[in-house]
Amino acid sequence: MKRAVFVAWMMTGFLLPGQTATKPGNAENGKLLFTKHGCYQCHGYLGQGGGAGAKLAPRPLPLAGLMAYVRKPSGVMPPVTAKVVSDQDLADIHAFLSSIPPAPDPKTIPMLNQ
Numbered sequence: 410m411k412r413a414v415f416v417a418w419m420m421t422g423f424l425l426p427g428q429t430a431t432k433p434g435n436a437e438n439g440k441l442l443f444t445k446h447g448c449y450q451c452h453g454y455l456g457q458g459g460g461a462g463a464k465l466a467p468r469p470l471p472l473a474g475l476m477a478y479v480r481k482p483s484g485v486m487p488p489v490t491a492k493v494v495s496d497q498d499l500a501d502i503h504a505f506l507s508s509i510p511p512a513p514d515p516k517t518i519p520m521l522n523q
């Protein structure tokens with residue numbers, strides 16, 4: 410009996426915890442979802458932090474880490490279930506956060522170096 414369960418699990422394609430069967434994220438859609446799902450309220454429109462939430466961009470956590478955190482936060486952030494925000498939505502949000510460029514180095518801005 411146990412064996413049958415194991416075989417069934419193998420046939421699902423070896424999904425380990427933290428791995429997901431999502432398509433590559435869509436940054437455009439992720440930007441909309443970041444607002445729609447209220448992430449911006451604590452993390453800022455560009456994930457820049459500064460409000461109640463942590464800085465998420467530029468250079469967000471890897472997708473698996475972001476998903477793990479959002480599902481089961483270890484701090485004050487309210488958990489976000491898959492019913493509210495799907496894995497695919499999180500992949501899109503991750504693509505959006507990854508697409509945000511870092512702020513320029515002040516040393517490269519002539520006005521600040523006169």
Ligand code: HEC
Nearest residue numbers: 446447448451461462463475478479482483484485486489
């Ligand atoms: C009510 C405020 C609030 C909302 C809404 C919120 N967060 Fe957070 N989030 C936080 C806070 C505060 C932290 C810092 C750690 C902690 O205390 O949980 C955090 C941490 C995180 C982290 C971990 C960052 C790191 O580098 O460790 C991720 C990823 C994250 N949030 C993603 C999201 C996403 C995606 C959404 C929208 C679905 C969201 N958050 C909505 C408050 C919020």
